[in-house]
Amino acid sequence: MTTTDAMAAAGGAPDVLACLTRWGEAHPLVRAMVLESSRIVAGAPLDRFSDYDVLLVVSDVRPFVEDDAWLGDFGPPLVRFRDAMETWGIPTYTRLVLYRDRTKIDYSIWPVNLARLVVERREPPDLLDWGYRVLLDKDGLTVGLPPPTRTAHIPARPTEREYFALIEEFWWESIYVAKNLWRDELVHARYSLDVVMRHELLVRMLEWRVEIDRGWSWKPGPVGRGLKATLPPALWSELAATFVGPGLEENWEALFRMTALFRRAAAEVGNALGYTYPGDLDAGVTAYLREVRDTPI
Numbered sequence: 001m002t003t004t005d006a007m008a009a010a011g012g013a014p015d016v017l018a019c020l021t022r023w024g025e026a027h028p029l030v031r032a033m034v035l036e037s038s039r040i041v042a043g044a045p046l047d048r049f050s051d052y053d054v055l056l057v058v059s060d061v062r063p064f065v066e067d068d069a070w071l072g073d074f075g076p077p078l079v080r081f082r083d084a085m086e087t088w089g090i091p092t093y094t095r096l097v098l099y100r101d102r103t104k105i106d107y108s109i110w111p112v113n114l115a116r117l118v119v120e121r122r123e124p125p126d127l128l129d130w131g132y133r134v135l136l137d138k139d140g141l142t143v144g145l146p147p148p149t150r151t152a153h154i155p156a157r158p159t160e161r162e163y164f165a166l167i168e169e170f171w172w173e174s175i176y177v178a179k180n181l182w183r184d185e186l187v188h189a190r191y192s193l194d195v196v197m198r199h200e201l202l203v204r205m206l207e208w209r210v211e212i213d214r215g216w217s218w219k220p221g222p223v224g225r226g227l228k229a230t231l232p233p234a235l236w237s238e239l240a241a242t243f244v245g246p247g248l249e250e251n252w253e254a255l256f257r258m259t260a261l262f263r264r265a266a267a268e269v270g271n272a273l274g275y276t277y278p279g280d281l282d283a284g285v286t287a288y289l290r291e292v293r294d295t296p297i
Contacts, residue, residue, distance in 0.1 A: 016052055016103055017135060023073055024056070024136045029064075031112055032057035033136035040133045051104035055127065057115045057141055064109050065093050071107075075099045087125050090114045112141060119144040126152040130219065153219045155207055160275050167266055167278060170201040171285040177255050178292040181248055193255060198242065199223055202262050206231060206239065209265045212272045235265065252293055259286065 017035065024030040037053035038044040058064060065084075071077055074097075081096040093109040108127060118125060124145070129152035134142045158166070173196045180189035203224045210218055210230045220226060228236050238261040244250040259282075267277040 016105070019074065020052070020054060020105075021135050025138075027070075029058045029060050030056055030136070031059055031138050032115060032134070032141045034128070034132050034134050034142065036108075036128055036132040037130060040131045049104070051106050053106045053108070054135075055108045055110060055132070057110050057112055059112055061091075061093060061109055061111050064095075068095065071095060071097050074103070074105065075101055087114060087127070088117060088121075090117070112139075115141045115145075118146070122146045124148055124152070129153065150219070154217060155204075155211055155220065157211075157216060157273065158208060158269075160273075163266075163270065163273065163275050164278065166201055166204060168281065170197060170205075170262055171259075171281055173197050173201070174255065174259060174285060174289060175292075177251075178289045181251055181255070182292050182295060182297070184248065186246060186248070186251070189251060193251070193258070197258060197262075202239075202258060202265075203227070205262060205265050205269060206235065208269045209235065212269060235261065238264070255289065259289070 021033065024033040032055075034055040034057070035053065036055055038046065038050065039052060056064070064070060068077075068080065068082075071080065076099065078098045078100045080098070081094075083094045083096075085092055085094070087110070090111065090113065092111075092114065095107045095109070096104075097107070098104045118128070119141075122144075124147070128145070129148050130150055131148045132145070134145075137143070173192050176192040177189050177197065180186075180192065206224075206227055207218075207220045210220075210227070213232075214230075218230065227239070231239070238257065242254045242258045242261065244254045263277075263282055269275075270277040
């Protein structure tokens with residue numbers, strides 16, 4: 001059934017899950033279908049852009065991987081993304097689709113033997129660990145699926161070595177921002193500032209900072225999602241102030257705002273975990289950054 005057909009049958013917006021389930025019931029290769037992720041978690045923040053995360057357990061993955069025509073059963077796709085990975089050594093696949101009617105469905109495709117292995121091991125893989133709901137099961141494949149532990153996506157307390165390694169990498173990357181701002185190479189400078197320093201390192205430190213207040217029980221969202229609602233307001237304001245435009249001077253200021261925020265968050269994390277923040281490293285690299293900024297062209 002296409003999305004259009006479902007809309008006509010419902011007399012309005014389609015019931016996506018009902019449509020998916022009917023499709024799965026009619027498809028001979030689909031043996032089970034499981035809804036996972038945020039749509040089955042009580043109290044999860046959902047909005048009009050929230051997607052449907054659907055696991056398809058199939059008797060033969062090849063028709064789903066070699067030909068994407070089946071994605072059109074729910075209407076014409078607007079854009080899609082394909083990926084392949086492994087779960088416990090078994091190949092699995094994803095097809096992420098935004099349809100023209102604005103419905104977004106993220107499909108995971110598993111072979112039947114992987115579902116059986118999960119039941120045998122009594123251990124939920126990461127995909128199912130935050131929660132799931134069985135929509136369809138033709139062969140009893142999901143009977144005995146282990147309950148979610150809701151721990152797989154929660155960061156572990158960093159060891160002292162991990163804590164210092166992140167700090168050292170942050171300060172190391174800062175020197176690339178400085179010298180490329182001095183060279184007026186904005187693209188390179190912003191890569192180091194935005195991608196490496198902010199998203200790969202600062203965000204992780206801020207997530208650790210949130211976990212300190214929440215007893216290491218909070219599930220971070222992807223690439224910083226949820227930080228605004230969970231960080232202390234002052235820290236969020238400092239993070240927001242690191243986002244700037246293309247001017248060289250404002251990017252220099254963003255660099256020093258980011259290092260100040262990182263310094264504060266890392267010191268608070270260190271204090272909570274019993275680790276000493278490396279102030280000498282901080283002071284030495286900060287002096288170097290200011291020296292580069294003040295060096296005549």
